Amino acid sequence: MREMLTPPAAALALLFAAGEPLTKKELVELLDISPKDLTSILSALRHSLTIGGLALVETGEEVEIRTSPEAAELVKKLYEAERARDLGKAGLETLAVIAYRPEVTRGQIDWVRGVNSSTSVRTLLVRGLIEGREDPKDRRRICYSLTTEALAHLGLSSVDELPRYTELAAQVRTSDVQDSERTSDVPESNI
Numbered sequence: 001m002r003e004m005l006t007p008p009a010a011a012l013a014l015l016f017a018a019g020e021p022l023t024k025k026e027l028v029e030l031l032d033i034s035p036k037d038l039t040s041i042l043s044a045l046r047h048s049l050t051i052g053g054l055a056l057v058e059t060g061e062e063v064e065i066r067t068s069p070e071a072a073e074l075v076k077k078l079y080e081a082e083r084a085r086d087l088g089k090a091g092l093e094t095l096a097v098i099a100y101r102p103e104v105t106r107g108q109i110d111w112v113r114g115v116n117s118s119t120s121v122r123t124l125l126v127r128g129l130i131e132g133r134e135d136p137k138d139r140r141r142i143c144y145s146l147t148t149e150a151l152a153h154l155g156l157s158s159v160d161e162l163p164r165y166t167e168l169a170a171q172v173r174t175s176d177v178q179d180s181e182r183t184s185d186v187p188e189s190n191i
Contacts, residue, residue: 015056022062053071129149
């Protein structure tokens with residue numbers, strides 16, 4: 001039989017799984033507790049993390065799990081080692097998809113490449129070659145685009161200088177319009 005998580009352990013699991021800040025309101029709802037209980041749970045969690053290399057970061061409205069300041073040098077080594085590696089074929093493919101299809105989601109990148117691109121996207125983010133923004137159409141998704149750092153790295157001053165950019169970007173836009181027309185023609189189910 002599975003043991004129940006303590007409230008601080010449940011809060012830690014939620015914060016870890018989210019991978020981004022959660023609002024205190026979200027934590028109260030997910031844990032099914034009162035705001036007062038959340039304060040004591042976060043205090044207990046903060047205390048338990050003091051020996052684990054992690055820290056609880058809390059603003060007025062949000063809470064997040066981060067590496068502790070004591071782990072900064074180790075984390076720095078990790079990122080430096082990751083930056084030193086060659087981008088490789090997968091990274092270059094992912095960068096090309098993002099370059100020619102700005103504001104593309106990870107799912108769209110995966111579809112174009114035919115494989116999971118999460119590692120490549122993470123590497124490009126860490127190196128500052130791409131940036132992610134909330135998708136205005138669906139706030140649960142992130143849209144990726146090139147950074148000025150990527151353009152400088154490629155020796156370009158604008159994406160328009162990419163080979164065949166105008167032609168290929170037009171094809172992508174046409175394809176996107178056709179896809180949206182196809183999905184809008186599909187009748188809704190009565191289920």
